Each structure stands twice: as C-alpha cells, then as structure tokens.
Amino acid sequence: MTELNELERIEENSVFSQVASLGHEQVVFCQDQATGLKAIIGIHNTVLGPALGGTRMWNYSSDQEAVTDVLRLSRGMTYKAAITGLNLGGGKAVIIGDASTMKTEAFLRRFGKFIDSLGGKYWTAEDVNMKTRDMKYIGMETRYVTGLPENMGGGGDPSPVTAYGTYLGMKATAKKVFGNDSLAGKKIGVQGVGQVGMYLVDHLKKEDAKVYISDIDESKLKDVSAKTGAEVVGMEEIYDLDMDIYAPCALGATLNDLTIPRLKCQIVAGAANNQLADERKHGYMLIDKGIVYAPDFLINAGGLINVYEEYLGSYNRQRTYDTAEKIYDTCLDTFKVAEEDNISSQEAAIKLAEKRIREIGNIKLPR
Numbered sequence: 001m002t003e004l005n006e007l008e009r010i011e012e013n014s015v016f017s018q019v020a021s022l023g024h025e026q027v028v029f030c031q032d033q034a035t036g037l038k039a040i041i042g043i044h045n046t047v048l049g050p051a052l053g054g055t056r057m058w059n060y061s062s063d064q065e066a067v068t069d070v071l072r073l074s075r076g077m078t079y080k081a082a083i084t085g086l087n088l089g090g091g092k093a094v095i096i097g098d099a100s101t102m103k104t105e106a107f108l109r110r111f112g113k114f115i116d117s118l119g120g121k122y123w124t125a126e127d128v129n130m131k132t133r134d135m136k137y138i139g140m141e142t143r144y145v146t147g148l149p150e151n152m153g154g155g156g157d158p159s160p161v162t163a164y165g166t167y168l169g170m171k172a173t174a175k176k177v178f179g180n181d182s183l184a185g186k187k188i189g190v191q192g193v194g195q196v197g198m199y200l201v202d203h204l205k206k207e208d209a210k211v212y213i214s215d216i217d218e219s220k221l222k223d224v225s226a227k228t229g230a231e232v233v234g235m236e237e238i239y240d241l242d243m244d245i246y247a248p249c250a251l252g253a254t255l256n257d258l259t260i261p262r263l264k265c266q267i268v269a270g271a272a273n274n275q276l277a278d279e280r281k282h283g284y285m286l287i288d289k290g291i292v293y294a295p296d297f298l299i300n301a302g303g304l305i306n307v308y309e310e311y312l313g314s315y316n317r318q319r320t321y322d323t324a325e326k327i328y329d330t331c332l333d334t335f336k337v338a339e340e341d342n343i344s345s346q347e348a349a350i351k352l353a354e355k356r357i358r359e360i361g362n363i364k365l366p367r
C-alpha cells in the first residue's frame, strides 16, 4: 500500500469522516482520571431545539464501538424528535465501563459537570444501565437532566407512555392493512415482556386480541401470562408463528436476512429500537413479503415525549398522553408518503423528519 493510500484509509476511518457522513454538529469526549470516567456525548442536530437523549453505560469492547454507537443513536434521536413534532434536537451520550461497579456518586456528578459545561446544548435522561437514581446524582451538577423521579417533579417511568404510543402505532398500521383499526381477534406476537412489552400486552388484551409472548426471563413470562392470559411461546418459535402482527419489544436488529423469510405476519409494529438490521435492505425485504412496517422511532417515541414534558418545566401526564396520541395520525401520514413516493415506510419517516427540520430551520434564518 502506498503512503497516500494508507493516509486515505486512515482518513476514511477517522472519527471526523464518520461524524461528517452522519452529519453531526459536535462530538464531545469526556475523561476524568480521578473517577475513571470516560464518556462521549454526540450532538447530532440542534435546529429544532437542544439535543435531548439518554445516556447509555456499556462495557464497549473498543472506543471505536462506543463512537459508532453514540453517533448512530444520536442521529436516531434527531429523527424521533422531529417526526413527533417536538422542539428538540437529537443527542445521546455513552459512558464506557462496567455499570455494576463504576457508578459512584463522584463518577456520576463528574459526568453531570461535563453536561453542564455544554450550557444546555445537550440534555440527558436514562438509557441502558442508567437509572432514575443516577439522574439524581447527575442533576446535582447540572439542570440539563430529565428522567427524574415523580417526587422531584419528573415524569417517572416512561414505559407506560412508550407502550401506549406503540399500541396506537399498531392500530394505525392495522387500519392501513385491514381497513379498520380494531385489534379484536388479531393474533399478535409480543417479543419481550419487559417494561414496555408488559404494558403493551395489557392494551392488546383489553381489545380482545389473541396475544403470544416470548422472553428469555421465565419469571416475567409467568407473571404476564397469569395476569393477562397471553400464551407463552418459545424464543425462536415467535418468528414462525401464524400471526397477524409481530411486535418486537426486546432487542434491536430482529428483522434481518434470517428472520424476515420466516415471518408470516402482515404487520410489524413494536417498541424496540433499531429493529431493521439494515435500514434500507430489510425495509425493502419486508415490502417484498407484503409486510407493512411501522417505523420504530416513530411509534416508540412515547418515552421521549415523557421526558420532553419534563424538559418543558412542569410535567403534565394528560398533556403527555395527548401528545402520544398524535403517533396514530403521523403513522398514517408516513404510510401515505411511502406509497406516493414508492419508498419504504422507514425512509418515508426519515423524509418527513428531515422536511420538518428543513422547514423550521428556514423560518429561524434572519430575513
């Protein structure tokens, strides 16, 4: 390899070229020797408002893996906020390390100081391995934090709102596919009955849907089936089920080369983030199979709506649910754009999000 080729290769893989290709505004690397803190804050876009998105703590196998995660997740937040009609930009933070041993008070407060130094450009909340208790410590050093407990003026657990939005997104998709939005008698496979999945099952059972559930956690399966009468199926079995709707509510990337050929449903609508392993390829694979996909970042936006209400200053549960109800119409609008432009629903949702950012960005320009 010539020296020039080598330079080009380094350039291609550089953090800056990654940042440029995804269009981020700013990426902040935070390190503190005393507490062992290593964190990255990704600010993707602040046209609509400050970048709000949770902090994820994970034992990443490399710094590069952490960079890729924060860049991808923060870009997703931009689209989620934009299509939901919130005046928020997209951001996310990752902390590198073992959440079970490293999260001391000093560690979290040091992270809070880094957030504070951005002067409100980035607001945080919970994500994987970060709890309400952690937000309390972060909040001792900065006011740019949401996801606080209800007794501190926060919105508490966002999962019920996420489940409600997902349920409405599923109903809108049913309207598109079946001509009406009733889920009565529909066979629905819910993969993962954690915080969101279990509330979703409640909504579905209230509508007399026939619900199947899978989870790696036997005790959760037992609880949810005893409470709701949902039928337990195996972890792999869920992909082969004779069902109308598949609702991924556990992990990302469950729509991939191996699973899509097995699906017999007409709809995929669930709460998990990043369901399509490859956004473009698998979005079109679903279309080819005649399956309508409810874009994940649109129908799982209830959690973001919950923290947005907190960010506005006075958390109001009714207003939160009212905002989440808009997911139904936005979902139908997205399917319309997908049909008119002959693109996948995921691409249509991104198109709508980008359109709002462009239009609102324009009205902010000096005339």
Ligand code: NAD
Pocket (backbone or CB within 6 Å): 158, 159, 160, 162, 191, 192, 193, 194, 195, 196, 197, 214, 215, 216, 217, 220, 235, 249, 250, 251, 252, 271, 272, 273, 300, 301, 302, 303, 304
């Ligand atoms: P959770 O951790 O409470 O629940 C996930 C459940 O999935 C757990 O019960 C877990 O045992 C199960 N699970 C893990 N691997 C599985 C597998 N292979 N098959 C079946 N089940 C499996 O998480 P949650 O808060 O309910 O979130 C669920 C999904 O929704 C996640 O992808 C999350 O990122 C996304 N999401 C959640 C919110 C929210 O408000 N909690 C908001 C937006 C998106």
